[in-house]
Amino acid sequence: MRLNRVCLIAVMSFAAMLMARGEAVSASPLGVLAIRPNVMLAPEGVGSLRLVELVDPGTIPPASRPEVLRHLEAIELTDRPAMGEERSFSEEGLRDVVGEANRRLEAAGLSVEWRIPHRSTVFMQTDRTKVEAAIRAELTRFCDACDLKVNRMDWPSIEWRDVVSWRVKPLATRPRGSFAVGLEISNKDGRSKTVMVSGLLMMTQAVPVLVRAVGPGEKLLEQDLQMVMRDVTYATDSGARFGDLAHSVVSRGLAAGDVLWKGLLRRELVLKFGDPVRVQVAGESWAISTDGIAQSPAAVGDTVKVKVNRSQKLVSGILKEKGLVEIQ
Numbered sequence: 255m256r257l258n259r260v261c262l263i264a265v266m267s268f269a270a271m272l273m274a275r276g277e278a279v280s281a282s283p284l285g286v287l288a289i290r291p292n293v294m295l296a297p298e299g300v301g302s303l304r305l306v307e308l309v310d311p312g313t314i315p316p317a318s319r320p321e322v323l324r325h326l327e328a329i330e331l332t333d334r335p336a337m338g339e340e341r342s343f344s345e346e347g348l349r350d351v352v353g354e355a356n357r358r359l360e361a362a363g364l365s366v367e368w369r370i371p372h373r374s375t376v377f378m379q380t381d382r383t384k385v386e387a388a389i390r391a392e393l394t395r396f397c398d399a400c401d402l403k404v405n406r407m408d409w410p411s412i413e414w415r416d417v418v419s420w421r422v423k424p425l426a427t428r429p430r431g432s433f434a435v436g437l438e439i440s441n442k443d444g445r446s447k448t449v450m451v452s453g454l455l456m457m458t459q460a461v462p463v464l465v466r467a468v469g470p471g472e473k474l475l476e477q478d479l480q481m482v483m484r485d486v487t488y489a490t491d492s493g494a495r496f497g498d499l500a501h502s503v504v505s506r507g508l509a510a511g512d513v514l515w516k517g518l519l520r521r522e523l524v525l526k527f528g529d530p531v532r533v534q535v536a537g538e539s540w541a542i543s544t545d546g547i548a549q550s551p552a553a554v555g556d557t558v559k560v561k562v563n564r565s566q567k568l569v570s571g572i573l574k575e576k577g578l579v580e581i582q
Contacts, residue, residue: 284322284366288313289348291371294415295334297381303341305329305351308374318364325358334378337418339442341376348374380417382409388422389435389451396428400459400486407453416441423448429455430488459486461493462514470506473522474499479514491515501554521553524576533560533569535581546579 288310295307306326314322329351335341343351352368359366386407394402423436434452441447462479476496494502494514502519525531525548534543546560552573559570560579571579 284315284318284364286313286367286369287322288369289352289371289374291374293374293376295376295378297337297379297384301334303331303334303376305331305355308343308348308376313369321362321364322359322366325362325364326355328358329355335376337378337380339378339418343374343376345370345372377415380414380420382414385420385422385437389437392422392425392435393429393433393455396425397457397459397486398492400457401483403456403458405454405456407451409451410449412439412449413441416443418442431455455487456485457487458483459493460484461486462496464508464510464512464514467509468504468507471503473503474514484513489515491517494519521555523551523553525552525558525573527551529577531560531577531579533562533571533579533581548579 289308290310293308295303304327306323306329308331309326331343331351332341348370352370356366356368389407390402390404393404394400417439419440421438423438425433425435432452432454434450436448437451438446438448460481461484463482463484465478465480468474468478476499479496492515494516498516498519501522501524503522504514505518505520508514508518527548527550529548531546531548532543533546534541536542544562544564546562546569549559549561549568552558554573554575556573557570558573558579559568561568569581571581574580
């Protein structure tokens with residue numbers, strides 16, 4: 255009888271050892287997974303909110319990370335908060351969710367413990383990169399076909415997690431060197447305010463540059479210019495266009511390498527006081543003309559008075575080309 259009891263104890267001890275070994279194989283202890291009390295979601299996230307986004311990734315052992323992430327990713331919590339919204343989970347509610355996670359992990363042979371805060375709050379932060387892009391677009395609005403480089407952008411103190419909407423206020427004038435752009439933000443408490451985002455910028459643009467020196471009143475051709483990238487940050491004028499050269503001359507002498515700004519051109523006066531002109535009145539299929547004398551200097555497109563030779567009367571018309579005035 256004593257021998258049978260000893261054998262029974264031995265068998266039970268061996269069975270217990272086997273069961274312990276079986277548990278060790280079937281559920282490997284990973285440590286403690288921690289749920290974060292405050293979770294800031296990336297603005298580019300899509301889909302439902304999942305448990306994996308609440309867990310502190312630093313508490314997941316690297317060796318088991320892919321397997322753990324796969325199971326936590328499968329547990330859906332609720333819809334994702336919109337910008338300025340929050341999702342809050344109580345400790346009691348999280349324990350129910352963690353229970354489901356434990357069942358999945360234990361079925362895969364993984365055993366964990368959890369550290370759960372009294373409350374976990376999840377919120378969607380405003381994407382500041384989109385705000386910055388909108389500010390850059392507003393700065394570029396004043397620079398046609400130019401390259402804009404923002405060397406510095408200084409932000410005021412903004413509690414981004416409270417922002418539900420924002421709007422960049424349009425600038426009234428082109429910024430030169432420094433800028434200050436108004437940013438109107440609305441918070442989830444219903445209050446709105448305007449803050450200023452300031453900084454430094456540089457603008458470069460292809461502008462026409464003279465390849466030779468020219469004198470005042472000289473007419474330019476396209477081959478007298480070449481397009482060169484120049485710093486136009488502090489420029490108060492825009493570069494002349496090749497189309498401006500046809501009826502224009504330079505207003506003062508310029509050296510080779512100078513930028514030809516639009517303000518350096520003046521319209522070419524092709525008509526002087528006393529010049530003979532042809533005065534014409536035309537219809538769709540007819541035209542009547544007579545000779546006259548110009549009573550003022552004019553450029554093409556100007557309105558000019560002409561004394562008609564035959565009647566000595568004054569008439570007004572548009573100078574269509576050199577020597578031809580058309581009465582409308």
